Amino acid sequence: MKIPQDLFSEFDLETGSLKGAPLIVRRLSDLQGSFADTKAYEAALKRGDPIIYTVAAMQDVEGEGGLHFGLGRIMPGNIGGEYHLTKGHIHSHRPASEVYIGLKGEGMMLLEDERTGESAVLGLKPSTAVYVPGHTFHRTVNTGSGPLVYIGVYPANAGHDYGAIAERNFRKVIVAREGKPLLLPREDFLKQINRS
């Protein structure tokens, strides 16, 4: 057996880096269309273009039975009350699931079944695991006051489909209400914004 160094990965909860993997950086300007409140988004972008999250993924292995894994790190904050979030995706190979493990900070996974449209929200923090079934859009949200760091493990053949959800976005949003996260239908949140 070639026991290459790449069987062993060190990661850094403080920087979000994963040795041997490229660090993908998503700034506010990369998240056009992800936040519900477009006015708040444009206003924030005028003030600056901070890093919202990073992802570093080991995706070298191919073939049936192989696995990939990625380290995600989301900075704390919100845009128009909606907590910092990842773009969200569904696996190109729809049956592929994913296991998320919380490593640092406090957040939530927003799930949405592509077939039924039903949503669910599950806590993500150290000593918790969230199972994302196949056929499910999933987005990670930082509801805490510090960075949220987690690892996701998925089949090597999963693939990432960002387009399917980017077109219409998730049906639910996770917003700060009196300092606590609240799950709301996107439509209701948009009505509230327009009333105010």
Next chain:
Amino acid sequence: MKIPQDLFSEFDLETGSLKGAPLIVRRLSDLQGSFADTKAYEAALKRGDPIIYTVAAMQDVEGEGGLHFGLGRIMPGNIGGEYHLTKGHIHSHRPASEVYIGLKGEGMMLLEDERTGESAVLGLKPSTAVYVPGHTFHRTVNTGSGPLVYIGVYPANAGHDYGAIAERNFRKVIVAREGKPLLLPREDFLKQINRS
């Protein structure tokens, strides 16, 4: 989507438990044939039958694209100088790989390619991940002074084959030498024991 509670798992690094999963307990008496030094093993068994490790695994999901995951917790110690270890296994579905993530303590993964017999040893501690390729026997070893806790994620169709390695055991051992772990061929270690 039914969003059952079982998409969310809490685990406990202090007890090794994983909410919703049975806790499998492996005592010294369950590890007949795993440690190289059989005299030291029999002598230890006369003194008591302590828990060597526990495993709690979420294995409900079935089908292609599904994943299972398990929390392992190995107590510190050694038998005849050989660090506390798991029985070790290979996946029944040989191409199935596994990602191990260290959560607490300090240990090592001992890998052995079923096809070539080659071995490798990789560190396992918090902020490290070890990739176990398909067709590979793997055993976890606690080389630290406290419990070693880790999580392993593997395809739902992997299956556990304990028999293939139980028959002949791993070709290498990880033993304490001046308080540090040393990788030795089993045969060399057995010769050393018999000389002393």
